[in-house]
Structure formats: C-alpha cells, structure tokens
Amino acid sequence: MPKAIIAPSVLACDFANLQAEATRMVKNGADWLHLDVMDGHFVPNITMGAPIIKCLRPCTDAFFDCHMMVSDPAKWVDDIAKAGGNMYTFHIEATNDPISVIHQIHKAGMKAGVALKPGTPVDVALGDVAELADMILIMTVEPGFGGQKYKEECVAKALTLRQRYPHLDIEVDGGLALDTIDSSAQAGANVIVAGSSLYGAPNPHEVIATFRSKVDEAQKQWIQ
Numbered sequence: 001m002p003k004a005i006i007a008p009s010v011l012a013c014d015f016a017n018l019q020a021e022a023t024r025m026v027k028n029g030a031d032w033l034h035l036d037v038m039d040g041h042f043v044p045n046i047t048m049g050a051p052i053i054k055c056l057r058p059c060t061d062a063f064f065d066c067h068m069m070v071s072d073p074a075k076w077v078d079d080i081a082k083a084g085g086n087m088y089t090f091h092i093e094a095t096n097d098p099i100s101v102i103h104q105i106h107k108a109g110m111k112a113g114v115a116l117k118p119g120t121p122v123d124v125a126l127g128d129v130a131e132l133a134d135m136i137l138i139m140t141v142e143p144g145f146g147g148q149k150y151k152e153e154c155v156a157k158a159l160t161l162r163q164r165y166p167h168l169d170i171e172v173d174g175g176l177a178l179d180t181i182d183s184s185a186q187a188g189a190n191v192i193v194a195g196s197s198l199y200g201a202p203n204p205h206e207v208i209a210t211f212r213s214k215v216d217e218a219q220k221q222w223i224q
C-alpha cells in the first residue's frame with residue numbers, strides 16, 4: 001500500500017539559510033523536500049529554478065520533489081534533471097500533450113508527476129495520465145503562494161483517484177496542517193506537502209510524525 005511521504009515545502013523557509021532550513025526538516029523526519037518552481041507567468045510569483053536546486057543538491061540526499069508552476073513544462077525538464085531533481089511535477093493546465101511530457105521526464109531519468117489546480121476536474125488525469133505518471137498532485141490552494149487557506153472540497157479528486165488507483169502516489173499541496181490533514185488522509189492522499197505548518201512549528205518533528213501516522217492509518221482502508 002502507498003506509504004506516507006511527508007514533503008516540507010521550502011517556500012516557507014528563510015531563504016537566506018536555505019541549506020540549514022532544508023536539512024533541518026530532513027533531520028526532523030521529512031522524507032522528501034518539496035521545491036516550488038514558479039516562473040511568474042503560469043503563476044503570479046517567481047521563486048527558484050534549476051540553479052538553486054543545483055546548489056542545494058550536494059547538501060542533502062533527500063528526494064527532491066520539484067513542483068513546476070511554469071507555462072512551458074517541457075522546456076525545463078533537462079535543466080531540472082541535471083540540477084538533481086528526482087520528481088518533476090508539471091501542471092496539466094500548461095500543456096496540450098501531457099503524455100509526451102511524462103515520457104520526456106522519464107527519459108531524463110526523473111519520476112513524473114502531474115498537478116491539477118483546484119478548478120481542474122479530475123477526469124483529465126484518469127486513464128493514460130494516471131497510468132503513466134508516478135504521482136498525481138491535487139492542489140488544495142491556487143498555486144502561486146504559501147500560507148493560503150486549505151480548500152477541503154478539492155480532496156474529492158484524491159478520493160476518486162484512490163478508488164481507481166490503489167497503488168498510485170497521490171500528493172496534496174496547500175494549507176496542510178494539523179487541523180486540515182484528516183480530510184486529505186481520509187480521501188487517500190499519501191504524499192503530504194506542508195510549508196507554513198512545518199516551518200512555523202516549534203516542534204516540526206511531532207507535526208511530521210502526526211501527519212505520517214494519520215496517513216498510514218487511513219491507507220489501511222484501501223489496500224493491505
């Protein structure tokens with residue numbers, strides 16, 4: 001059964017101390033690091049790109065979960081692969097040919113994720129996309145900024161996916177915290193991204209452990 005994977009979003013960290021802030025979460029039990037790449041075009045914000053990911057790569061062995069909020073997903077695949085990205089998750093709204101982008105990502109040696117904005121119906125990810133992708137990301141806020149309010153209505157999409165694809169990694173991203181994790185866990189999401197609720201916590205280790213136990217417990221209902 002898919003196991004809980006906790007992926008702190010470094011978007012909420014002190015970027016002046018990116019190395020220490022990233023490794024701090026790994027020491028606190030994080031499985032992955034979630035790196036939000038924004039191009040100022042697909043979303044109204046600019047964050048980091050391949051040069052920063054490349055600098056961070058020697059600092060940790062953690063799996064780099066690259067969330068690509070970019071208008072041209074095919075354009076950055078090779079750069080992110082060379083920089084040390086492990087998962088390349090692009091937005092389905094940004095391409096007419098998600099299948100060829102998935103193939104390009106695999107050819108570059110990365111896992112392929114496909115992200116859906118809150119207003120995008122889950123139907124676009126069913127069938128070939130879910131069968132070829134390594135992960136589907138259900139956004140629970142509008143992409144572009146950390147610290148937004150969790151949109152609980154989005155988790156119905158995770159439930160649809162989990163019922164059809166018991167082994168698929170399903171990620172949720174946006175507003176995940178101790179008071180919102182339950183609905184995502186119950187809907188079958190197993191990869192939990194959290195920025196503000198982890199970097200703002202006095203005890204990130206406990207928050208990560210709680211996320212993990214809630215997800216692992218909820219996953220038991222889907223498959224043994």
Ligand SMILES: O=C(CO)[C@@H](O)[C@H](O)COP(=O)(O)O
Pocket residue numbers: 009011012034036067141142143144145146147148173174175176193194195196197
């Ligand atoms: O992709 C995004 C925002 O576009 C996220 O990864 C956020 O960075 C999550 O931050 P919180 O909502 O947990 O503060």
Ligand SMILES: [Co+2]
Pocket residue numbers: 009034035036067173193
């Ligand atoms: Co993200």
